Amino acid sequence: MARYPVYVISKGRFENCLTAKFLLKDQVPFALVVEPQEAEEYRRRYPDATVHVLPFSNLGLGSIPARNWVWEHARSEGHFRHWILDDNMRDVQRLFRGKRIRCNADIGFSVIEDFTDRYENIGIAGMNYKMFVTNHTPVPFFLNVHVYSCLLIRNDLPHRWRGRYNEDTDLCLQVLADKWCTVLFNAFMVDKMRTMTSKGGNMTELYQGDGRLRMARSLERVWPGVVKVDRRFQRPQHVVKDSWKGFDTPLIRRTDIDWNALAPDEYGAQLIALAEVQSPSLRALLAEVAHEARDALPALVSDIGTAFRP
Incomplete structure (x- = not known):
């Protein structure tokens, strides 16, 4: 069983919180993190889930205040890492012998936790999106790139979620610039709904109008020379210089592990x-x-x- 706490931040999706549904089906313990005005709706629809109620609501800052609240909650409970998940994912899948097959989330979490804890310098790990993993993806993970939507975060990092837009990219850039590693797993992936295809979340606060352009420009201002704005997928999109290849910190193995004794x-x-x-x-x-x-x-x-x- 996964040993680190799993948090699902959710707003406006109590009628169809996909992530909560599959975690309950997979019998993975988790906590929903919601705003006060929606707490009773979430409790009523997901009675088997723990519900944490945020001490604020409708700040107009997207999910960043909730994400930082989760981080401090995990720290206060003495955990070394924590999982934080978006609320619009259908399931976890595994790439197995050239096939993407739905996988019990608890095992996916456990495998990634075990891998991550064998190294001294992994700040963030997580699962890639199914849409970006093919049956022929040649490697089990990508090193030192972005990790989105399903993240395992080391709690003693000095960095935090910040700003209003593109918080996943910004946090990963903070961690990588500080010479930590990130690991994005292809061996396990999440089947996530495409942005703006499910009502609720940050659609109203962030994405409407020219929100996409504002988001990309804000990250470019924070990371000049590292991020630029381009047009991708028929919309404005931030682009990290050299496709993240400038971050080359190697993984450092823990010295208190007998690596030769590890078996499949x-x-x-x-x-x-x-x-x-x-x-x-x-x-x-x-x-x-x-x-x-x-x-x-x-x-x-x-x-x-x-x-x-x-």
Whole structure:
């Protein structure tokens, strides 16, 4: 089981908080972090979730005050790291032998925690978006790049969320500029709704009108020479110089770990079919795994009829 606390910040999505739904289904303990005026709605719809009520509301500053409140809450409870998740994600998936298959979130969190804690200098780790991971993505993670929406943050970092826009990018740049590492996992990914496709969140406060341009320009002003504004995906977009390649701090292994003793660990999972599998390649994968009599990492049912489970 994941050992670090999981927080889901949410506003205006009590009717359909996707992240809360899949975490409950995966039986992952977590806390919803909400504003006072919506607390009862969240409690009523998600009675099995812990609900933390923020001491402020409608500040017009996006999610940044809530994110910093979460950080201090995790610190006050004595945790070394904490997870902070956006509220518009459908599930966690694993890239397994060239297939993206829905995976139980608790195992995904546990694997990333174990990896992260083996190194002295990882400030932020997290999962990539499914839309950016293909069946042929060649590496299990990218080093020293942005981490968005699903972050595992080291609590003793001196940095904090700041400003009003592009807070994920800004925090990662702060951490990298201070010679810490970030790790973005492709081996595990989140299936996140595209920005502005789900009502609620920061759509009203930040994204309306020329909000996209304001967001990109604000980051460019904070990071001159590192960030510029370009047009990507048919909209204004911030672009980090050299695609983040200027940050080259290497991972530092802990010296109190017997690295030679580490062995592959599937965390007690099995790849199983929960419905009739239509895809020939998936049927072949299931047969291959059964023939090897080995486990894969866990998950719940997927829309293609296969799953990873403990």
